[in-house]
Amino acid sequence: MQLSLSTPFAFATLRYSQVAIVMVPVLFCCFSLLLLFLQWHHPKDKRLPPGSMGWPYIGETLKLYTEDPNSFFSDRQKRFGDIFKTHILGCPCVMISSPEAARIVLVTRAHLFKPTYPTSKEKMIGPEALFFHQGPYHSRLKKLVQASFLPSAIRGSVSKIEQIVLRLLPTWKSNTINTLQEMKKYAFDVAMISAFGAKQDLEMDGIKHLYRCLEKGYNSMPLDLPGTPFHKAMKARKLLNETLRKLIQKRRESGRREGGLLGVLLGAKDQEKLNQLSDSQIADNIIGVIFAAHDTTASVLTWILKYLHDNQDLLEAVTREQELIRSKIVEANRGLTWEDTRSMPLTSRVIQETLRTASILSFTFREAVQDVEFEGYFIPKGWKVLPLFRSIHHCADFFPQPEKFDPSRFEVPPRPNTYMPFGNGVHSCPGSELAKLEMLILLHHLTTTYRWQTVGGEDGIQYGPFPVPKLGLPIRVNRRNKAAIS
Numbered sequence: 001m002q003l004s005l006s007t008p009f010a011f012a013t014l015r016y017s018q019v020a021i022v023m024v025p026v027l028f029c030c031f032s033l034l035l036l037f038l039q040w041h042h043p044k045d046k047r048l049p050p051g052s053m054g055w056p057y058i059g060e061t062l063k064l065y066t067e068d069p070n071s072f073f074s075d076r077q078k079r080f081g082d083i084f085k086t087h088i089l090g091c092p093c094v095m096i097s098s099p100e101a102a103r104i105v106l107v108t109r110a111h112l113f114k115p116t117y118p119t120s121k122e123k124m125i126g127p128e129a130l131f132f133h134q135g136p137y138h139s140r141l142k143k144l145v146q147a148s149f150l151p152s153a154i155r156g157s158v159s160k161i162e163q164i165v166l167r168l169l170p171t172w173k174s175n176t177i178n179t180l181q182e183m184k185k186y187a188f189d190v191a192m193i194s195a196f197g198a199k200q201d202l203e204m205d206g207i208k209h210l211y212r213c214l215e216k217g218y219n220s221m222p223l224d225l226p227g228t229p230f231h232k233a234m235k236a237r238k239l240l241n242e243t244l245r246k247l248i249q250k251r252r253e254s255g256r257r258e259g260g261l262l263g264v265l266l267g268a269k270d271q272e273k274l275n276q277l278s279d280s281q282i283a284d285n286i287i288g289v290i291f292a293a294h295d296t297t298a299s300v301l302t303w304i305l306k307y308l309h310d311n312q313d314l315l316e317a318v319t320r321e322q323e324l325i326r327s328k329i330v331e332a333n334r335g336l337t338w339e340d341t342r343s344m345p346l347t348s349r350v351i352q353e354t355l356r357t358a359s360i361l362s363f364t365f366r367e368a369v370q371d372v373e374f375e376g377y378f379i380p381k382g383w384k385v386l387p388l389f390r391s392i393h394h395c396a397d398f399f400p401q402p403e404k405f406d407p408s409r410f411e412v413p414p415r416p417n418t419y420m421p422f423g424n425g426v427h428s429c430p431g432s433e434l435a436k437l438e439m440l441i442l443l444h445h446l447t448t449t450y451r452w453q454t455v456g457g458e459d460g461i462q463y464g465p466f467p468v469p470k471l472g473l474p475i476r477v478n479r480r481n482k483a484a485i486s
């Protein structure tokens with residue numbers, strides 16, 4: 001050590017390292033001050049919303065991820081009001097928990113707030129999927145997707161969805177199952193027939209397999225290096241694209257137009273230019289809709305089983321409602337129909353209350369496309385704006401005793417703009433009717449035939465990425481003892 005210090009090079013190194021020891025923190029402080037200045041500086045006459053931006057770079061990200069997200073939002077709401085600023089995941093944000101302000105962002109001035117997603121998610125789903133767009137391209141796609149999932153379009157799917165349920169439920173009997181994983185299988189199969197139609201093409205198994213690979217990397221670190229889950233997912237995405245393009249080509253050549261969303265997208269012509277959608281536009285939107293359709297629905301179904309399990313009287317009341325329908329079906333020797341699903345008021349309220357209580361999409365992201373004057377505050381261009389669905393759904397002013405699971409609260413409609421499990425405005429969910437339909441069909445057969453007990457007794461929530469009961473709610477399913485019901 002001594003020796004090396006005596007060489008000119010070592011001396012120089014020593015001097016440089018001494019300088020570095022002094023300079024690095026100085027530079028760091030200057031850079032941080034500059035960042036703070038840029039973060040907080042704004043024209044004098046314009047007032048940013050109240051709130052804390054936390055530390056330079058990290059903002060309040062650590063707090064959001066280490067605290068319970070509910071208390072993160074509610075603490076700040078109590079301190080700063082319904083509109084407050086913060087800084088998470090490297091972005092300055094404005095969080096919004098008043099129904100009126102959320103409506104402005106999502107509906108009345110939606111053109112000023114564009115949807116925003118991390119680039120990695122955009123790459124995985126496909127940049128031409130409707131989620132990422134605004135304006136004419138978005139509204140063209142939205143009309144097509146909506147048309148595929150209107151009640152008139154999905155009413156014919158009841159028996160196909162029922163067949164999926166009737167194949168799945170017997171595999172649960174006398175077994176311990178992971179509710180979330182089983183619900184994912186179910187919602188995925190429903191999403192596949194909604195996307196491609198009930199007639200199975202040869203490519204289906206390959207598509208399913210690639211989709212699973214893609215999904216595994218979806219919530220991983222976006223590190224595109226060989227061996228990482230993200231890299232594997234991107235490879236699967238490429239192959240999925242190739243397979244879908246072959247299928248699209250095959251359907252174009254055969255002129256086969258029937259068959260779910262794909263049929264609708266293949267038949268789409270731009271009204272003025274008679275333009276077909278390109279293969280990549282079709283592929284990205286099919287992949288996107290399957291993504292949007294299955295994890296969401298599966299998470300909500302998992303919560304429903306948890307709430308019904310914890311509220312046995314409610315479970316028996318739902319069963320009585322379903323048994324009435326069952327006896328008519330058995331008498332007429334037929335399957336479940338769309339009309340049957342329209343006469344399940346209590347079961348529907350259980351679904352509504354689950355969507356409120358669980359609020360699996362706690363918030364959504366938008367970005368200000370220009371400087372915006374908003375409710376007396378100034379939101380600079382580029383800032384993220386997050387309407388907090390969960391905070392609104394859990395506000396005692398709109399939903400008294402918000403932590404109580406009480407489907408009867410939906411006997412009267414909620415106050416306008418206070419209930420948004422499927423979002424609001426131009427980007428609201430086109431699949432809400434399908435999601436509710438598949439939940440009703442599964443609950444009909446489950447409640448009339450089976451009973452379930454939770455295994456492991458672990459209460460709590462995990463995020464994967466939506467909030468779901470701990471460990472995906474392991475349960476043991478048995479055939480129901482009908483004599484026990486009055």
Ligand code: HEM
Nearest residue numbers: 131292293296297300361364421422423427428429431435
């Ligand atoms: C219970 C299940 C579901 C929930 C809670 C849910 C919730 C939502 C919410 C809150 C949004 C709006 C996001 C935003 O404004 O940023 C949305 C958008 C969307 N959902 Fe759903 N969804 C569900 C099921 C489905 C299903 C079954 C489909 C497919 C048929 C679907 C397809 C979509 C699509 C394509 C969008 C994007 C719409 C656009 O950007 O214009 N969702 N969903």
